[in-house]
Amino acid sequence: NAGVMQNPRHLVRRRGQEARLRCSPMKGHSHVYWYRQLPEEGLKFMVYLQKENIIDESGMPKERFSAEFPKEGPSILRIQQVVRGDSAAYFCASSLSYEQYFGPGTRLTVT
Amino acid sequence: GQQVMQIPQYQHVQEGEDFTTYCNSSTTLSNIQWYKQRPGGHPVFLIQLVKSGEVKKQKRLTFQFGEAKKNSSLHITATQTTDVGTYFCAGPKYNFNKFYFGSGTKLNVKP
Numbered sequence: 001n002a003g004v005m006q007n008p009r010h011l012v013r014r015r016g017q018e019a020r021l022r023c024s025p026m027k028g029h030s031h032v033y034w035y036r037q038l039p040e041e042g043l044k045f046m047v048y049l050q051k052e053n054i055i056d057e058s059g060m061p062k063e064r065f066s067a068e069f070p071k072e073g074p075s076i077l078r079i080q081q082v083v084r085g086d087s088a089a090y091f092c093a094s095s096l097s098y099e100q101y102f103g104p105g106t107r108l109t110v111t
Numbered sequence: 112g113q114q115v116m117q118i119p120q121y122q123h124v125q126e127g128e129d130f131t132t133y134c135n136s137s138t139t140l141s142n143i144q145w146y147k148q149r150p151g152g153h154p155v156f157l158i159q160l161v162k163s164g165e166v167k168k169q170k171r172l173t174f175q176f177g178e179a180k181k182n183s184s185l186h187i188t189a190t191q192t193t194d195v196g197t198y199f200c201a202g203p204k205y206n207f208n209k210f211y212f213g214s215g216t217k218l219n220v221k222p
Contacts, residue, residue: 041214043212056204091153100154100156
């Protein structure tokens with residue numbers, strides 16, 4: 001049973017470009033959370049999705065950030081016109097009930 | 112808004128010494144979860160506590176949930192080098208739409 005998968009593992013973007021981060025939840029899991037982590041800091045909640053629905057996006061900036069979890073395919077976190085401050089590790093987690101299973105993360109570097 | 116705070120931020124111990132990290136919430140929690148993140152890795156679920164005053168043990172790890180359900184602790188007896196990592200507590204919003212993670216306690220164990 002494959003765990004949560006994220007790709008790419010490392011992503012380098014220049015300022016102003018777009019970043020697309022993908023997350024495939026564990027088989028059978030319909031809940032996906034996205035978190036952002038800066039070095040030496042905790043996890044900051046960004047968004048919670050269920051299939052085809054955004055349930056809570058209160059932790060996600062209103063501008064430049066969007067997330068989706070389509071009926072088919074992975075969940076996508078999209079960051080438009082990236083800035084240096086977007087550099088961080090982005091983790092997704094999936095769950096069936098209360099326990100969250102985290103993916104390996106995508107390390108985004110904006111140059 | 113709800114906040115979850117953790118202390119200490121860092122802890123350096125000699126192998127064999129005990130270690131405790133504390134988690135405090137500004138509001139009553141329905142439950143609390145603990146995660147461990149190894150250096151360069153992703154968070155891994157350890158346990159969930161639900162009941163007021165609950166105590167759970169996993170080998171050398173003891174987890175407690177306060178009577179008022181606003182604080183929790185993780186105690187490791189006789190630390191080993193394999194315990195190195197950052198320990199996070201997380202409290203969900205009542206409907207599990209959102210999780211508030213503490214800032215984590217980074218444990219370093221000297222052999």
